[in-house]
Amino acid sequence: MQREIMTSIPFLSQPSVEAENTEADLAVAQDLKDTLDTNRNGCVGMAANMIGMPKRIIAFVDEDLGGRITVMFNPRITAQDGAYDASEGCLSLKGERRTIRYQRIEVSYADRKFRERHATFIGFTAQIIQHEIDHCEGIII
Template structure:
C-alpha cells in the first residue's frame, strides 16, 4: 500500500524501534511508497511513512531492497554534501562517508554484512539517520 509521507518533525525526531518478522507488511508498504515516489526519491525509512520501526528501503540502481535493523559498523573518507528529503522542504548540508559497512537483516531476516560506497552509501547513511531521529 502506498502511504502518505510523514512531515511532522516531532515524529521524525524520535528514534525507531527494532523491527521483527511481524513488520513484513511495513516493509512492503515502504517499497510500494518508494516506488510511487521513484522520480524524486532513492531511499526511505519506515518513519517517513509514519511507522517507527528500524526498516529502510534503498534503490540500488536496478532494484529496491529492504534492510531490517541496519547498523553502520564502519565508515571512512568523510565529505561534505547537500541532500534533500521527501519529508522536508529544500536541501541541507551534511557530512557523509564514501565507504561504509552495514550489518542488517535481509528480507528473509537473514543477517548480512555488506560494504557500500559512494551514492549507495550516501543513501543508506541518510536513511539510517532517520531511524535514529536525525533529519538533515
C-alpha cells in the same frame, strides 16, 4: 500499499524501534517499498518513519543491482571512511541541508527472511543508506 509521506518533525525526530520478524513488520516493509517505488521520480531512499511507522526498516534504490529496491531491517553502520561534505534533500522536508557523509560504509542488517547480513557500500548508494539510517535514529537532515 502506498502510504502518505510523514512531515511531522516531532515524529521524525524520535528514534525508531527494532523491527521484528512478524507479518506486521514485513507488511510495513512492503508498504515502504511500494511508497518508494511510487515516488521514484524524486526519491531514492526511505525509512519506515517517513510513512508513519517508527520501525528500523529502510528501502533504497540500488543502482549497483540495476535499480532494484533493496530493503534492510535494523541496519547499523559498523565502519565508515572517506568523509565528505554533502547536500541532501528529503521527501519529508523542504529544501536541502548540508551534512557529512562517508564514501565507504559497512552495514550489518537483516534481510527479508531476517537472516543476518553484512555488506560494504560505496558512493551514492552509501550516501542514501546513511541518510535513511539517520532517519531511523531520529536525526533530521
